[in-house]
Amino acid sequence: MSDVVIRTKDLTKSYGTGDARVMALRSVTLDVLHCELMMIVGPSGCGKTTFVSILGALLAPDGGTCELFGLDVPHLGHKAKILFRRKRIGFVFQAFNLLPALTLQENVAVPLLVQGMARTEAMKRAAETLGQVGMEARLDALPSQISGGQKQRVAIARALVHRPQLIICDEPTSNLDHESGHSVMKLLRRLMRTEQTTVLVVTHDNRIFGFADRIAHMDDGKILNIETVTKERSA
Amino acid sequence: MYRIALKMLRGDRAKFLGLLFGIAFTAFLVTFALSYFAGFMTRGFALVSENLSADVWVMDPAVHSTEMTIDMSETVLQQVRSVKGVAYAVPLSLHDIDARFADGHFQRVQLIGIDDATLAGTPLPPDGSSVSLLRVPDAVFADAGGTKGKLRSPRYEKDHWPHDGAHLDAPLRDLSAGDELQLNDRRALVTAVTHTLPRFPPRPLLYTTLSNVKRILPSESRYITFVMVAAQPGVAPQTLAKRIAETTGFRARTAEQFKADTVRWYLVNSEDVGDMTAMLILAMTVGFGVTGIMLYMFTYENLKQYAVLKAIGASDRMLLAMIFVQASVSALLGAFVGIAACAFTGWGIEVSGLDYPFRFMWFGPLTGILGVLVVSLTAAAVSVRPVLKLEPGIVFSEH
Numbered sequence: 001m002s003d004v005v006i007r008t009k010d011l012t013k014s015y016g017t018g019d020a021r022v023m024a025l026r027s028v029t030l031d032v033l034h035c036e037l038m039m040i041v042g043p044s045g046c047g048k049t050t051f052v053s054i055l056g057a058l059l060a061p062d063g064g065t066c067e068l069f070g071l072d073v074p075h076l077g078h079k080a081k082i083l084f085r086r087k088r089i090g091f092v093f094q095a096f097n098l099l100p101a102l103t104l105q106e107n108v109a110v111p112l113l114v115q116g117m118a119r120t121e122a123m124k125r126a127a128e129t130l131g132q133v134g135m136e137a138r139l140d141a142l143p144s145q146i147s148g149g150q151k152q153r154v155a156i157a158r159a160l161v162h163r164p165q166l167i168i169c170d171e172p173t174s175n176l177d178h179e180s181g182h183s184v185m186k187l188l189r190r191l192m193r194t195e196q197t198t199v200l201v202v203t204h205d206n207r208i209f210g211f212a213d214r215i216a217h218m219d220d221g222k223i224l225n226i227e228t229v230t231k232e233r234s235a
Numbered sequence: 236m237y238r239i240a241l242k243m244l245r246g247d248r249a250k251f252l253g254l255l256f257g258i259a260f261t262a263f264l265v266t267f268a269l270s271y272f273a274g275f276m277t278r279g280f281a282l283v284s285e286n287l288s289a290d291v292w293v294m295d296p297a298v299h300s301t302e303m304t305i306d307m308s309e310t311v312l313q314q315v316r317s318v319k320g321v322a323y324a325v326p327l328s329l330h331d332i333d334a335r336f337a338d339g340h341f342q343r344v345q346l347i348g349i350d351d352a353t354l355a356g357t358p359l360p361p362d363g364s365s366v367s368l369l370r371v372p373d374a375v376f377a378d379a380g381g382t383k384g385k386l387r388s389p390r391y392e393k394d395h396w397p398h399d400g401a402h403l404d405a406p407l408r409d410l411s412a413g414d415e416l417q418l419n420d421r422r423a424l425v426t427a428v429t430h431t432l433p434r435f436p437p438r439p440l441l442y443t444t445l446s447n448v449k450r451i452l453p454s455e456s457r458y459i460t461f462v463m464v465a466a467q468p469g470v471a472p473q474t475l476a477k478r479i480a481e482t483t484g485f486r487a488r489t490a491e492q493f494k495a496d497t498v499r500w501y502l503v504n505s506e507d508v509g510d511m512t513a514m515l516i517l518a519m520t521v522g523f524g525v526t527g528i529m530l531y532m533f534t535y536e537n538l539k540q541y542a543v544l545k546a547i548g549a550s551d552r553m554l555l556a557m558i559f560v561q562a563s564v565s566a567l568l569g570a571f572v573g574i575a576a577c578a579f580t581g582w583g584i585e586v587s588g589l590d591y592p593f594r595f596m597w598f599g600p601l602t603g604i605l606g607v608l609v610v611s612l613t614a615a616a617v618s619v620r621p622v623l624k625l626e627p628g629i630v631f632s633e634h
Contacts, residue, residue: 049631058546058628079550086548093630097543101246102239113236114549158547170631 005165005198006032006055011064013050013221024050026221027064037192037199037211042218048202049170051218055200056089056168057081069165086115090159090197094171096151098143104130104154105139111162129161130154132194133187149180153187160191167192169201173208185211236549240557241564243537250533251565257529258569258607259576261522266577266595266603268515273599274592275511278381278435279501280494285432286327286356289463290472292493293324293479296486298460300500301493304329306457307485314483315462320470321479325350328448329460334441335417336410338389339401344439345380346418348448348458355463357442360427368426369444375423376442377410381433381590386410416441421451433590436507519606526607527614530565534558534618538625545627554622562615563608570604577603 013025024047032038040048053059054066057073066074069088076084090111098107105126112122130136133153143151152172159167169188173181185208192199201212209215215227245251277284282301283292293315295305306328315324328348335341349356349369357366358376368374377386387407389395394405396415409428416423423441431440443451448458464487466475472489479487488496501508541554581595 053628053631056546058626058631082548082550085546089548091546091630093543097539097630099239099243099246099540099543101242101244106239106242110239110544111547113239114544114547114553119238 003034004031005034005069006030006200007065007067008051008055009065011051011054011066012062013047013054013059014062023221025054025061028218028221028223029064030216030223030226032198032200033213034198035192035196036213037189037201039201039203039209039212039215040218041202041204041206041209041215043204046218047221048218052168052170052200052202055166056091057084086111087162088165090162090164090167092152092155092159092167092169092172094174096143096148096155096175098151098154098158100143103140103142104135104146107143107154108157108161111158115162126157126161129157132160132191133157147180148176149183152176152180152184156184156187156191160195160197163195163197165197167197167199169199169203171203171205172201173203173205178207181205181208236553236557237560240560243540243557244533244561244564250536254529254533254565255569255572257522257526258565258611259573261519261526261610262570262573262603262607263577263580264522264573265519265606266574266599267580267593268518269599269602270577270581270593270595272511272515273594273596275435275508276498276501277594278433278437278592280497281432281434282329283490283494283497285358286463286490288355288465289490290466291464291476291479291487291489293462293464293483293485293487294460296484298486300497300504301329302497302500303504304460306455307459307462308457309459311459311483311485312462315464315479315485318475318479318482320467320475322465322467323353324462324464325353325355326445326459327356327461327463328445328458330448330452330455332418332451334423334439336388337395337415338397338403338405338407340387340403342385342439344441345434346448346451347440347442348445349442351444351446354444358429358431361430362427364427369442371424371426373422373424373447373450374426374443375416375418375447376427376429377414377425378429378431378440378442379433380431380440381435381437382439383590385439386428388414418451423447423451433592435501435592523606523610526569526610527617530562530611530614531618533561534615535621538621539629541622542625542627542630545625546630551623555619558615558619558622559612562611566608566611567604570607573607574600574603 009029011025011028014021014023016022028051042048054061060074105123108126108129109122112125127139130139133156135153138146173184188199189211212229215229217224280301295307298304312324312326315321330346332344332346333341334344354366354369357369369376379386388410390406390408394402410425412425412427414425466472476487476489578595581593584591584593
């Protein structure tokens with residue numbers, strides 16, 4: 001299981017023009033392996049969010065190459081990018097971003113409904129996935145009725161429900177206390193193994209570094225070094 | 236996804252109810268305005284409506300309404316009666332005249348001259364008296380014609396036709412049978428007070444026989460404003476109208492055509508209608524504006540949720556469909572509530588007996604629905620722009 005599923009080379013991205021131009025990414029090169037939990041860490045503004053936005057086909061780079069699962073993602077057409085995100089990527093956001101009007105089950109079913117799955121089937125799959133994250137008892141609850149840690153579990157279920165090949169987590173533990181953060185990361189690791197998914201976590205929460213397989217340290221738009229986490233540390 | 240769109244719509248109950256209220260209010264305003272307008276127009280052709288037996292109306296070729304008329308000579312009656320298919324034809328005469336009341340005050344009224352022989356077109360007195368009361372010498376039937384307090388007579392006998400000048404401050408009461416008036420210095424005796432259809436513009440009416448009109452207005456050379464024609468059984472009014480026009484050279488219109496002509500005439504010529512329309516357009520513009528802005532704001536405030544859906548893989552087409560479903564459902568629900576409220580208001584006016592020009596016709600609710608639907612969909616179309624331009628990457632903007 002050491003296949004490279006994400007390969008970026010000399011990836012660059014800037015914002016603004018002239019004197020206001022800011023280099024968000026400066027020649028970022030990184031390989032991520034299949035079924036690996038890679039953390040991208042660094043201070044605010046170091047470019048890690050820009051980097052995962054490009055990997056998630058949400059943003060186009062200015063230069064360099066970015067290959068995911070053998071696809072040259074930046075050069076995909078608009079519709080192909082949408083399909084790519086729809087089928088292969090799952091997102092977990094810092095602010096959870098659950099749709100407040102929908103029940104937890106409906107929130108988790110959204111990626112399947114977007115894919116065109118029949119509602120009954122989608123709701124069934126959503127219930128199963130919520131069971132995987134320990135939320136089977138709250139299917140009909142609204143996001144406003146559960147805690148932050150539970151919301152993040154639901155967000156993980158939503159990211160996972162359509163069996164994506166890559167889950168991108170943006171600061172998944174920043175809004176959670178220590179215990180909830182650890183619980184969420186344990187869940188992510190477990191699901192990563194059972195679902196054979198690759199997980200990218202953007203964070204500056206050093207309490208969860210031990211859950212990574214490798215950690216890419218970024219600063220000023222560059223990857224400074226890549227650290228392999230020892231088994232003792234990740235245990 | 237449509238179900239999700241509707242759940243998003245209902246998600247924020249206060250916002251949703253505010254939106255529905257805005258749309259319902261606009262639909263109510265539009266429907267009520269048009270019903271009010273229809274009510275006025277209906278009063279405009281009240282003369283035609285109250286003469287149900289007239290299948291065809293014959294008039295001078297230059298006349299296009301019941302409001303602006305010119306008289307024809309009496310030979311028109313014989314000409315019309317000689318046309319094949321005419322069962323009977325009776326004259327009707329309209330003249331504006333000042334009526335002087337017993338205390339000396341005066342009032343502009345419409346004098347309506349009725350065929351002496353048949354009394355066709357005479358309103359029935361509400362107390363069950365016979366229309367033949369119009370055959371009493373100098374008789375007139377008085378009718379408020381949609382006005383209030385304009386047909387008044389002195390309460391006390393001492394104020395009736397006083398020899399020491401007008402008693403303009405005398406206490407008054409409503410005109411009643413037995414009161415006398417002066418029309419062009421001729422005596423007129425009120426033999427009944429009727430309650431026929433109100434007019435637009437409102438004006439007091441005095442019904443009398445055509446011979447009495449001639450007595451009151453002896454200097455007029457022409458007296459017949461309209462000839463009301465009943466068709467023989469089996470003869471279509473339209474066919475008869477065409478035949479009369481071709482044969483006599485006068486303008487002949489079926490009752491329905493004449494009503495439509497009158498409405499058209501008011502729309503083009505009446506300054507009152509122009510003022511009313513301007514006021515209604517202003518009110519509707521405000522209503523439409525509020526609806527549009529509220530819908531736009533609704534979509535705009537949900538941008539983050541659309542960004543999440545976009546990141547998850549929802550296509551632009553899906554998001555467009557969701558927004559348009561939200562707009563259409565809001566518009567239809569709001570329109571239903573608004574129109575129901577308008578119908579209820581109309582019913583209230585009807586049962587309370589208020590003299591208010593309100594007529595709930597098909598085009599009122601239809602325009603109400605179409606109006607809010609068009610505005611809602613336009614607002615949706617405007618609000619999709621930021622959704623389409625939305626970068627799904629903003630979902631990472633919590634940093």
